[in-house]
Amino acid sequence: MKNHDSTKPNSDGGQANDRKKEFGRTEHKIVLKASDLDPKFKYKISKIPGAERIMLCFQCGTCTADCPIAKFSETYRPRKLMRMTQLGMKDRVLSSDVIWLCAACFTCIDHCPQGVEIANVLRALRNLAAKEGLMPVVFKELVSNIRNTGYAYRIPELRLKRRAEKELPPLPKANLEDISKLFNLTHLSKTLEKEERQDA
Amino acid sequence: MKYLLFLGCVIPYRISSYEISARKVLEKLSIELVEMPEFNCCGLPLDPVNHELMLTLATRNLCLAEQKGLDIMTLCPGCAGTLRKVNKALREDKKLKELVNGFMQEIDLEFRGGIVKVKHLVQVLAEDVGFKRMREAIQNPLTGLKVAEHNGCHVLRPAKYVGFDDPENPVILKKLIELTGALCLDYMYETECCGAPIIGVNDKIPLHLTGEKLRNVKAVGAQALITVCPFCHMMFDLNQPRIERVLSEKFGVPVLHYTQLLGLAMGFSPDELGLEQLRVKASKILNLN
Structure with missing residues (x-):
């Protein structure tokens, strides 16, 4: 998860590179082994709220065609990610940098003729990746900020002073005890400990 | 007209000009803003890493609004989208409400549902002010x-x-x-x-x-x-x-x-x-x- 430059081809988390070494071929020539696939993956995904309709995707490509991110990325193709998910290419999908490029503008959800909530399928995939300790570093910062301050960004002292000068009311305080409980209850704390262990 | 103002994170971090101007024009339109008694992020930034945590962070804010009995207004569409979506989902999905209320119980809160609405500024201006x-x-x-x-x-x-x-x-x-x-x-x-x-x-x-x-x-x-x-x-x-x-x-x-x-x-x-x-x-x- 070091390189998040999606404009480079084959930036799918390094797995393609490993395979390239293994087979001595470029990514698009790789023949997938059935034993590498997880045939139950699509069922698992379809049980996650928002991702229920994944199996209805018939690969029309409307999501990719209308996606503002895909327009400026060489690698982000929501249609392809839906197909890979249906085919059970679990490891490839979850370790891919590309799943983190959805901006959640929800255009794909509004345009899908099959009612597949593509952005929500991607969220489900990201959640599973995060559980395995795979997430871009920016999310670790957001998590730590919210856990420690209640706010997603660390608001500098200077800003708080300026608020007073501009006669804005003081910012509401966070209840850090409650927030910490919610982090523990939803097991995000565990995910993070796993992350920290991996980093160490 | 009275709303609970949910300020979000981006505005106090970098974009206070939005808050300054919003407070001025809303006052002129006779809209009273009540500050959140406590605040935590709506949860949207963490939805990609843990959907359940997003649900609980959002719900905690909705519970506080229910206690106040006031509709929420946000300036940030991200906060509005998240809080609105969770408010609706918990009201319509009993199982989900049960799950989230299980978490809320641990922090002595309960989501009741159907008490408050969540609106973005544009909605408030177009629908409520007119x-x-x-x-x-x-x-x-x-x-x-x-x-x-x-x-x-x-x-x-x-x-x-x-x-x-x-x-x-x-x-x-x-x-x-x-x-x-x-x-x-x-x-x-x-x-x-x-x-x-x-x-x-x-x-x-x-x-x-x-x-x-x-x-x-x-x-x-x-x-x-x-x-x-x-x-x-x-x-x-x-x-x-x-x-x-x-x-x-x-x-x-x-x-x-x-x-x-x-x-x-x-x-x-x-x-x-x-x-x-x-x-x-x-x-x-x-x-x-």
């Missing part, structure tokens, strides 16, 4: 000014959950802009996202996306771009010099919060509306009248 009262508050019409709008995805999408305006051909923000006397121009790819949410993962894509939009805004002759989202504003205004460097192209398009435009038309001075905080200075358009 165009008639808005028009009456205009003292200094911005006749001759030509602008364009960028809606902010979560004000409108996903349409089936939001049910406000038409995301394919949004008109409400345009109408709100035109009642200030300014003309709101159409431009190519107007409804497209600015890409801001992924800037921490990949900065090239959002910079190019926003650059394309700025180019199209300029091409139709708009003198400024009007936003209603702090995150979009950060992309279009704070990052504009960077976009210009990356694309080797000069835009110089001032980007105003809708509340700044409205405030000018209400007769507030640029300083009262925090216009000095804009990275791309709006001095050119301010000399119009």
Whole structure:
């Protein structure tokens, strides 16, 4: 998860590179082994709220065609990610940098003729990746900020002073005890400990 | 009219000009704002890593609003989208409500549902204040000014959950802009996202996306771009010099919060509306009248 430059081809988390070494071929020539696939993956995904309709995707490509991110990325193709998910290419999908490029503008959800909530399928995939300790570093910062301050960004002292000068009311305080409980209850704390262990 | 103001994280972090101008114009429209008793992020930034945590963070805020008995108003479409979606989902899905209330019990809260509504500023202005009262508050019409709008995805999408305006051909923000006397121009790819949410993962894509939009805004002759989202504003205004460097192209398009435009038309001075905080200075358009 070091390189998040999606404009480079084959930036799918390094797995393609490993395979390239293994087979001595470029990514698009790789023949997938059935034993590498997880045939139950699509069922698992379809049980996650928002991702229920994944199996209805018939690969029309409307999501990719209308996606503002895909327009400026060489690698982000929501249609392809839906197909890979249906085919059970679990490891490839979850370790891919590309799943983190959805901006959640929800255009794909509004345009899908099959009612597949593509952005929500991607969220489900990201959640599973995060559980395995795979997430871009920016999310670790957001998590730590919210856990420690209640706010997603660390608001500098200077800003708080300026608020007073501009006669804005003081910012509401966070209840850090409650927030910490919610982090523990939803097991995000565990995910993070796993992350920290991996980093160490 | 009275609302619980949910300020969010981006506004106090970088975009206080939105808050300053919003408080001014809302006061003038006789809207009373009550501050949140306690605050935590709506949960949206963590939805990608843990959906359940997003649900509980959002619900905690909804519970506080229920205790106050006040509808929530947000300035940030991300917060509005998240809180609105969770408010609706928990009301409609008993199992989900049970699950989340199990978590809430641990912090001595309970989501009841059906008590409060969540609205974004644009919705409050269009639906609750109404165009008639808005028009009456205009003292200094911005006749001759030509602008364009960028809606902010979560004000409108996903349409089936939001049910406000038409995301394919949004008109409400345009109408709100035109009642200030300014003309709101159409431009190519107007409804497209600015890409801001992924800037921490990949900065090239959002910079190019926003650059394309700025180019199209300029091409139709708009003198400024009007936003209603702090995150979009950060992309279009704070990052504009960077976009210009990356694309080797000069835009110089001032980007105003809708509340700044409205405030000018209400007769507030640029300083009262925090216009000095804009990275791309709006001095050119301010000399119009």
